[in-house]
Amino acid sequence: xxxxxxxxxxxxxxxxxxxxxxxxxxxxxxxxxxxxxxxxxxxxxxxxxxxxxxxxxxxxxxxxxxxxxxxxxxxxxxxxxxxxxxxxxxxxxxxxxxxxxxxxxxxxxxxxxxxxxxxxxxxxxxxxxxxxxxxxxxxxxxxxxxxxxxxxxxxxxxxxxxxxxxxxxxxxxxxxxxxxxxxxxxxxxxxxxxxxxxx
Numbered sequence: 001x002x003x004x005x006x007x008x009x010x011x012x013x014x015x016x017x018x019x020x021x022x023x024x025x026x027x028x029x030x031x032x033x034x035x036x037x038x039x040x041x042x043x044x045x046x047x048x049x050x051x052x053x054x055x056x057x058x059x060x061x062x063x064x065x066x067x068x069x070x071x072x073x074x075x076x077x078x079x080x081x082x083x084x085x086x087x088x089x090x091x092x093x094x095x096x097x098x099x100x101x102x103x104x105x106x107x108x109x110x111x112x113x114x115x116x117x118x119x120x121x122x123x124x125x126x127x128x129x130x131x132x133x134x135x136x137x138x139x140x141x142x143x144x145x146x147x148x149x150x151x152x153x154x155x156x157x158x159x160x161x162x163x164x165x166x167x168x169x170x171x172x173x174x175x176x177x178x179x180x181x182x183x184x185x186x187x188x189x190x191x192x193x194x195x196x197x198x199x
Contacts, residue, residue: 007049010041010045010049011049013039013040013041014035014039014041014045014046014049014050014056015059015060015063016039017035017036017038017039018030018035018056018057018060019060019063019064019096020038021034021035021038022057022060022061022100023096023097023099023100024099025103026100026103026104026106026107027053027057027103027104027107027109028103028107028108028109029103030053030057032046032047032053032056035056057115058115060115061097061115061118061119062115062118064097065097065115065118065119065122066118068093068094069093073089073093075126075129078138079130079133079138079139079191079195080188080191080192080195081188081191082129082152082191083152083155083156083187083188083190083191084184084185084187084188084191086152086153086156087155087156087160087180087183087184087187088184090156090157090160091160091174091180095160098157098160098161099161102161123149123153126149126152126153127145127146127149128145130143130145130148130149131145137197138195138197139195140195140197143194155187156187159174159179159183160174163175166179170182
């Protein structure tokens with residue numbers, strides 16, 4: 001029993017260290033040696049638990065995404081509240097992971113090494129939610145659910161990831177409560193206009 005617990009603890013240590021390394025340096029910049037050092041273990045021990053870097057990043061992302069408190073991710077009933085809600089979730093739960101996704105824009109990744117299946121499922125659930133809201137008469141039928149999801153992703157990720165651009169444009173950093181409040185209100189305002197149904 002003790003061996004199983006030790007194995008689970010070691011695996012967990014490796015995944016935590018890998019998360020820090022991958023999220024900070026991206027796939028290409030991350031090194032197995034650095035992950036071992038962060039975990040305080042021998043590099044060979046990582047290969048005992050994981051076949052290599054590809055398996056390690058997939059399991060790291062899966063471990064991170066499945067560890068998130070799912071109750072905090074239930075989309076609001078009103079489409080008007082979704083963008084502001086997603087901004088808050090990104091700020092409070094996903095910021096480090098989103099920084100990792102920015103590395104994907106410049107990294108050349110082998111196929112299927114970024115938890116794509118799980119991420120695809122999550123993003124598609126946003127499309128399904130919008131389709132459901134269209135069926136309920138809450139979202140105009142002429143708006144493509146996938147394009148709404150893409151737009152909301154852009155509006156709720158870009159200002160957080162590109163803090164210098166946000167500061168140069170608005171005079172505020174994404175961390176400032178004043179910016180967060182103003183941007184959240186702005187997202188609600190444009191959502192009200194976008195989702196306004198003709199009576």
